[in-house]
Amino acid sequence: MILRLFRSAISSPRLPRLSSLAGYSGLELSLPQLEDASAPLEECARRSLRVICRLGPVADACDAEAQLHRLSSTLRRHTADAAAAVELVLLQAPAANQDATHDYLRAIQPVWSEFLEEHTSVGSRHGRVNAHGNPLNHHVLGVCHLLTSADGAALRAAGLAEAVDIYSPTRLALTARHLASASASSASASSASASLPPTGFAGIGEEMEAVVEAADLLCADAAEIAAADEASLWPLVDEVWAAQQLNGATEVYAVCSAGGAGGGGEAGEEAAAAAVAALLHRRFEEMSSWRAGAAERRSAQETAERARRRSDAAGGLGRAAAEFGFSPLELDGLCRASL
Numbered sequence: 001m002i003l004r005l006f007r008s009a010i011s012s013p014r015l016p017r018l019s020s021l022a023g024y025s026g027l028e029l030s031l032p033q034l035e036d037a038s039a040p041l042e043e044c045a046r047r048s049l050r051v052i053c054r055l056g057p058v059a060d061a062c063d064a065e066a067q068l069h070r071l072s073s074t075l076r077r078h079t080a081d082a083a084a085a086v087e088l089v090l091l092q093a094p095a096a097n098q099d100a101t102h103d104y105l106r107a108i109q110p111v112w113s114e115f116l117e118e119h120t121s122v123g124s125r126h127g128r129v130n131a132h133g134n135p136l137n138h139h140v141l142g143v144c145h146l147l148t149s150a151d152g153a154a155l156r157a158a159g160l161a162e163a164v165d166i167y168s169p170t171r172l173a174l175t176a177r178h179l180a181s182a183s184a185s186s187a188s189a190s191s192a193s194a195s196l197p198p199t200g201f202a203g204i205g206e207e208m209e210a211v212v213e214a215a216d217l218l219c220a221d222a223a224e225i226a227a228a229d230e231a232s233l234w235p236l237v238d239e240v241w242a243a244q245q246l247n248g249a250t251e252v253y254a255v256c257s258a259g260g261a262g263g264g265g266e267a268g269e270e271a272a273a274a275a276v277a278a279l280l281h282r283r284f285e286e287m288s289s290w291r292a293g294a295a296e297r298r299s300a301q302e303t304a305e306r307a308r309r310r311s312d313a314a315g316g317l318g319r320a321a322a323e324f325g326f327s328p329l330e331l332d333g334l335c336r337a338s339l
Contacts, residue, residue, distance in 0.1 A: 001245050001252060001291075003284045004087075005277045006052050008257035009033065012266065015040060018047055020270075023277060026050035026087065028255045031067055035074050042078065045085040052217070052255060056092030056146075061107035064091055068115050075119055084121035088217060088253060089143045090173050097150045098159050105145070105167045112143040113169070123216075125251060144171040144216040156181040161207040164214040173217040176224035179236040204239055213247075215240045220280055221259035222272040237280075238287050242294040254280050 004025040009015050015033065018040055026049040033039055034053055044051055053071060058064040068089075075083040091112070093104055116122060123142020147155040147163060154177035155163075164170050172178075204212065218240060225233070244252045256276040258269035 001241075001249055003241075003281060004050070004251050004253045005280060006050070006087075006253065006255045007273055007277075008255050010054055010257070012269070016270070018043055018049060021049065023274070023281075024049075024256075026052070026085070028052040028054055028090075028257075031055050031071055031074075035070065041085055042082045045079075045082045049085065050087040051085050052088045052090055052253070053086055054090040054092060056090075056094075058092060058094055060094055061104050061111075064093075064104075064108045065111045068111055072115055072118060080121075083119065086119070086122050087125065088123060089115070090146060090217065090219075090255075091143060092146045093148065095148045095150055095152045098162065100150075101147060101155070101159070101163060102166060105163060105170055109167060109169060116142045141171060141216060144173045146173040146175070146219065154178045154181060157205075157207045157211055160214075161210040164210055170214065171216040172211065172214045173219055174211070174215050174240065175219045175221060176228045176233055178211070179233050180228045204236065208236065208239075212236070212239045212243045215243070216253065218252075218254040218280075219257070220254050220276045221257050222276045223259035225276060225279070234283060237283065238290065241284065241287070242291045245291050246294050246298065256280070 005023065006026050006028045007016065007021055007024045008028040010028060010030050010033075015027070015029075021027070026044060027040075029039065029051055031053060034041060034051070041051060043049075055064065055067040055071065058067060068091075071089065075086065089112070091108070093101065096104060119142075147160060149155050149159065154175055157178075160172060160178065164172065218237065241252055256273045258272035258276075
């Protein structure tokens, strides 16, 4: 599995020279930057660089729909090779409470689905498979959502889990603030330091497991990472990558940005983003062996869970036998006879 890193140019007054993107797989650009006649989409394609297009922050579902239509028109104006340089579309949702977020996701779902059906190259390189081991259809991945709460903070794990549970096609972009929303206990008692990930998916709790499984993109902001608790942040980053590898991904994606770190100025922001990129790359390489064992760990956890359920059922049978004055063996025989 390959880690694809993208340099964010959203807040830059001018686009970085493509020749300066050594170590990156491409750029994160805004819709206006892509619509600009001088935007480097054709040049990115020639240099085998890719683009993540961020839409928003959008005002509401109608605004999101309008921006997706604008992006679709922009891609149609380019050659097929240039349009294929767009790897992912990131929809930055409006800050809203949980109910409003659900309304937004429900309204926008058919729009982004139609977009992916028209532009089949978007989200087509990930390599992931479905539960039957078959390649995912092109309209399943390619658009991910950055969700925030009504106060502008990152939506907490419970809210993210509820959103992806109700609207299961929803794919997520996660920031350090999203991952930090998990409590220290959710990160697993076995993860006492930033050097060790949780022992497995059961260790992060059901809510974070659902969030991790739905993640398509990591937004790595230097300022947010510096403010986060490393002991809980990095193990959850590892879990995101492990989940993607378990699902057959051949490559995974992260956007690197300065977020005000680096002391300001283009050179400082570039250095801050480069430091984040190096940090992500190092962590990705260091945890490759741990990710390789993810399938075995998940199988062991599923086996343990089945054993626990059998034990609970046996305990329930014993309690029922005592209540009615039977031995567990006699009650089990009666149950079998009735079947």
